[in-house]
Amino acid sequence: MPVFHYPADSQTNGTAISYIPVSSQSHPQESGGPSSSPTRQPRGHATDPDCNDLDHEALPTKMDEDEDEDEEEEEEEGWEDEESKRQKRLEQNRKAAHESRQRKKIKYQQLSEALEALRAESLQLSQQSQSMREQLAATRPTRHSQERARLEEENQRLRQALLLALQGLAEDEEEEPIEEEREGGQGEGHSALREEEESKEGNTSVTRAPMLE
Amino acid sequence: MPVFHYPADSQTNGTAISYIPVSSQSHPQESGGPSSSPTRQPRGHATDPDCNDLDHEALPTKMDEDEDEDEEEEEEEGWEDEESKRQKRLEQNRKAAHESRQRKKIKYQQLSEALEALRAESLQLSQQSQSMREQLAATRPTRHSQERARLEEENQRLRQALLLALQGLAEDEEEEPIEEEREGGQGEGHSALREEEESKEGNTSVTRAPMLE
DNA sequence: GAGGATGACGTCAGGAAC
DNA sequence: GTTCCTGACGTCATCCTC
Numbered sequence: 001m002p003v004f005h006y007p008a009d010s011q012t013n014g015t016a017i018s019y020i021p022v023s024s025q026s027h028p029q030e031s032g033g034p035s036s037s038p039t040r041q042p043r044g045h046a047t048d049p050d051c052n053d054l055d056h057e058a059l060p061t062k063m064d065e066d067e068d069e070d071e072e073e074e075e076e077e078g079w080e081d082e083e084s085k086r087q088k089r090l091e092q093n094r095k096a097a098h099e100s101r102q103r104k105k106i107k108y109q110q111l112s113e114a115l116e117a118l119r120a121e122s123l124q125l126s127q128q129s130q131s132m133r134e135q136l137a138a139t140r141p142t143r144h145s146q147e148r149a150r151l152e153e154e155n156q157r158l159r160q161a162l163l164l165a166l167q168g169l170a171e172d173e174e175e176e177p178i179e180e181e182r183e184g185g186q187g188e189g190h191s192a193l194r195e196e197e198e199s200k201e202g203n204t205s206v207t208r209a210p211m212l213e
Numbered sequence: 214m215p216v217f218h219y220p221a222d223s224q225t226n227g228t229a230i231s232y233i234p235v236s237s238q239s240h241p242q243e244s245g246g247p248s249s250s251p252t253r254q255p256r257g258h259a260t261d262p263d264c265n266d267l268d269h270e271a272l273p274t275k276m277d278e279d280e281d282e283d284e285e286e287e288e289e290e291g292w293e294d295e296e297s298k299r300q301k302r303l304e305q306n307r308k309a310a311h312e313s314r315q316r317k318k319i320k321y322q323q324l325s326e327a328l329e330a331l332r333a334e335s336l337q338l339s340q341q342s343q344s345m346r347e348q349l350a351a352t353r354p355t356r357h358s359q360e361r362a363r364l365e366e367e368n369q370r371l372r373q374a375l376l377l378a379l380q381g382l383a384e385d386e387e388e389e390p391i392e393e394e395r396e397g398g399q400g401e402g403h404s405a406l407r408e409e410e411e412s413k414e415g416n417t418s419v420t421r422a423p424m425l426e
Numbered sequence: 427g428a429g430g431a432t433g434a435c436g437t438c439a440g441g442a443a444c
Numbered sequence: 445g446t447t448c449c450t451g452a453c454g455t456c457a458t459c460c461t462c
Contacts, residue, residue, distance in 0.1 A: 089447095090436080090437075092447085092448085093436080093437070093438085093448090093449095094435080094436060094437085096448065096449065096450085097435075097436070097437080097449090097450080098434090098435080098436095099449090100448095100449060100450055100451095101434080101435085101450095103449095103450095104450085108321065111324065111325065111328060112324065114328060115324060115327060115328045115331065118328065118331045118332060118335055119331060121335060122331055122334060122335045122338060125335060125338045125339055125342055126338055128342065129338060129341065129342045129345065132342065132345040132346065132349060133345065135349060136345060136348060136349055136352070139349070139352060151364040151365060151368060152364060154368060155364060155367060155368055155371065158368065158371035158372060159371060162371055162374050162378060165378035165379055165381075166378055302429090303454080303455075305429080305430085306430090306431095306454080306455075306456085307453080307454060307455080309429095309430060309431060309432085310431090310432080310453075310454070310455080311452090311453080311454095312431090313430095313431060313432055313433095314432095314452075314453085316431095317432085
């Protein structure tokens with residue numbers, strides 16, 4: 001029951017939160033009446049997950065002083081004032097603490113969902129990366145290099161054939177020296193010139209008609 | 214009696230921490246709730262934040278007198294028991310709270326560094342993905358088809374030249390030399406010799422010119 | 427019901443920012 | 445100096461679990 005609820009203040013603002021002073025009796029010990037506390041609203045159990053505190057650091061911090069002992073009983077010239085000051089401080093700190101907690105909580109959950117999002121992103125990124133990798137692997141050696149090798153080889157052969165043909169021409173003789181290691185070369189040598197298509201997928205050769213005659 | 218140690222669980226530091234219970238009594242005003250036990254205990258505000266956590270141990274705890282010096286009339290002995298129970302509870306809760314805070318703190322920082330790591334991973338993943346994307350894009354239309362076009366074109370030319378050469382051989386007559394297997398031989402109307410004007414430029418090439426329309 | 431765990435709070439101490 | 449902010453603590457209320 002002692003705890004009261006903050007007036008629905010979201011983190012967005014915080015102004016005008018009337019913090020009910022605790023009426024803390026301060027000083028050595030408030031004690032006094034067990035329930036000397038006035039002005040307290042019952043807290044309706046809001047179950048507000050707060051989640052903060054995350055502390056760290058710790059250092060001794062000594063503070064061992066006992067000087068201003070006011071023993072005699074005629075001091076109240078400055079005390080009241082002092083006390084009221086203290087009350088003010090406390091209240092402000094109360095408020096500040098609350099806000100700080102709110103901030104921390106928000107930060108925490110943002111961080112948490114950022115991580116969530118990032119995890120998802122990372123996952124999808126990674127699988128698309130994988131897919132690309134495969135694609136690349138499939139694309140390069142197969143289509144590119146393989147076909148290229150074929151073309152180059154054919155090229156080589158043609159060059160060879162041409163060379164021979166030219167030699168033949170130059171010698172000005174007859175016969176057909178170009179036998180072609182591949183399939184019987186002569187009669188056109190077209191065999192070597194076959195050319196399987198290259199379309200989208202490595203489908204079988206379509207035997208595109210060679211455009212010569 | 215009130216001194217005990219936290220398990221020192223933490224990996225950061227293994228020192229045993231002496232924990233001085235506050236001897237409570239506080240009952241902060243409003244929380245007096247049930248107004249149970251006034252239990253006044255002049256606790257001179259010694260600020261006993263144990264300041265544990267990191268190093269700093271030992272801290273001889275003096276002044277832990279028994280708090281029950283009630284010599285004057287003890288009319289309620291039942292209360293004493295009650296009170297001691299309460300003290301025990303408080304102490305335990307104190308300990309539990311501390312541990313809970315530690316856990317939370319650790320959880321938080323784990324989460325935090327997990328996010329850090331994931332962020333890094335995501336970054337690198339994303340740039341390698343980008344690189345692949347480029348590679349893929351560059352590989353398909355450019356390297357592949359461009360070079361392939363070149364090869365094929367050359368191929369065509371060679372074919373053409375060879376054809377002519379063979380024709381020349383077959384006719385076995387006059388000899389117009391078809392020197393130049395490379396560049397020569399154009400202008401046959403075979404159209405197979407499309408020139409390569411588009412290659413170098415990063416043209417779209419999406420249309421993937423079929424070399425013989 | 428007893429006991430542990432935890433959200434929320436108020437308080438203090440000490441650093442930061444004005 | 446002053447205020448503001450926040451880590452750490454102790455306490456309470458509450459939720460689970462046994």
